[in-house]
Amino acid sequence: MRFGIVMFPGSNCEQDCLHVLRDVLNQDAEYVWHQSSDVSGFDCLVLPGGFSYGDYLRTGAIARFSPVMKAVEKFAIGGGLVIGICNGFQILLEAGLLPGAMMRNVGLKFICRFVDIRVETVNTPWTRSCAGGGVLEIPIAHNEGNYQVPAGTLEEMKRRGQIVFRYCSPEGSAHPDFNPNGSIENIAGICNQEGNVLGMMPHPERASELELGSTDGLVIWRSILAHCGARA
Amino acid sequence: MAQARVYVTLKEGILDPQGKTVLRALHSLGFPEVEDLRIGKYMELKFTDSRKENLEERLSEMCERILANPVIENYRMEVED
Numbered sequence: 001m002r003f004g005i006v007m008f009p010g011s012n013c014e015q016d017c018l019h020v021l022r023d024v025l026n027q028d029a030e031y032v033w034h035q036s037s038d039v040s041g042f043d044c045l046v047l048p049g050g051f052s053y054g055d056y057l058r059t060g061a062i063a064r065f066s067p068v069m070k071a072v073e074k075f076a077i078g079g080g081l082v083i084g085i086c087n088g089f090q091i092l093l094e095a096g097l098l099p100g101a102m103m104r105n106v107g108l109k110f111i112c113r114f115v116d117i118r119v120e121t122v123n124t125p126w127t128r129s130c131a132g133g134g135v136l137e138i139p140i141a142h143n144e145g146n147y148q149v150p151a152g153t154l155e156e157m158k159r160r161g162q163i164v165f166r167y168c169s170p171e172g173s174a175h176p177d178f179n180p181n182g183s184i185e186n187i188a189g190i191c192n193q194e195g196n197v198l199g200m201m202p203h204p205e206r207a208s209e210l211e212l213g214s215t216d217g218l219v220i221w222r223s224i225l226a227h228c229g230a231r232a
Numbered sequence: 233m234a235q236a237r238v239y240v241t242l243k244e245g246i247l248d249p250q251g252k253t254v255l256r257a258l259h260s261l262g263f264p265e266v267e268d269l270r271i272g273k274y275m276e277l278k279f280t281d282s283r284k285e286n287l288e289e290r291l292s293e294m295c296e297r298i299l300a301n302p303v304i305e306n307y308r309m310e311v312e313d
Contacts, residue, residue, distance in 0.1 A: 057298070057299075058301055061298060061301070062298075065298065093303075094301065099303075100303060101301050101303040101304045103246070103247070103248075103249065103304065104249045104250055105249065106247070106249045107249070108249055108250065108253055146247075146249065148246060148247075148303075148304060149303070150303070182247065182249065
């Protein structure tokens with residue numbers, strides 16, 4: 001598979017994504033600069049984490065108008081696979097490719113630690129290899145992960161199976177006690193109606209090698225490979 | 233020179249973690265009379281003289297497209313010629 005990792009000024013997780021895709025999963029992966037207007041030839045686009053444009057105004061609010069985003073939007077609307085991780089998720093929200101918005105964490109602290117997330121649906125290209133759902137241990141690192149969405153939209157999303165991950169206990173209870181940031185209904189990741197666009201706050205690229213404490217992030221990458229009929 | 237002020241505020245019902253924290257700080261400083269506090273953004277814009285037509289309309293568009301996020305925020309603007 002050929003992955004394009006979209007870099008904005010202030011992205012800082014692009015090297016981790018490139019390393020996992022190339023060196024751990026043996027896929028083709030290359031950077032796409034934010035001024036590029038061409039994303040043809042890629043099977044999947046990754047919007048990595050970081051602090052694009054210094055998080056000025058709102059997280060993702062400026063990056064969303066980068067020249068490359070027109071091409072990303074076209075790619076997504078055409079059914080192309082797009083994953084936004086952390087700041088990438090925030091950019092997809094600002095771009096309107098995913099519903100809702102991000103607020104400051106309820107505790108006003110930047111949170112950087114491993115969390116448990118429950119797989120809410122295996123009927124997406126991103127989770128199809130998560131047999132029987134289950135719980136993944138993947139780190140978060142953010143200041144604005146408090147996901148909010150109007151109640152009516154949330155109900156629609158639930159009905160359509162767009163809630164992909166929820167923060168939970170190690171046993172899989174999505175109780176408010178296990179919500180690190182105040183996100184509505186413990187939501188950690190969502191997809192669009194068609195399922196081809198995913199946004200998630202946890203960083204699967206930081207949990208894809210044993211040396212880093214968890215390999216639970218691999219199942220997300222492997223799901224995409226399986227979806228596209230590629231081999232790791 | 234035309235100028236404008238834009239106030240971006242959180243919509244009702246959207247929890248404001250920053251506002252809540254500052255409210256608690258006020259209470260602990262001995263200001264229990266403050267019942268609620270919400271934090272927003274204030275922006276000042278100055279315009280070139282060359283393009284004066286449709287100023288309000290264009291400013292609304294700026295607010296809708298980037299200055300505010302309509303999912304969580306409202307905006308109010310004041311234009312001065």
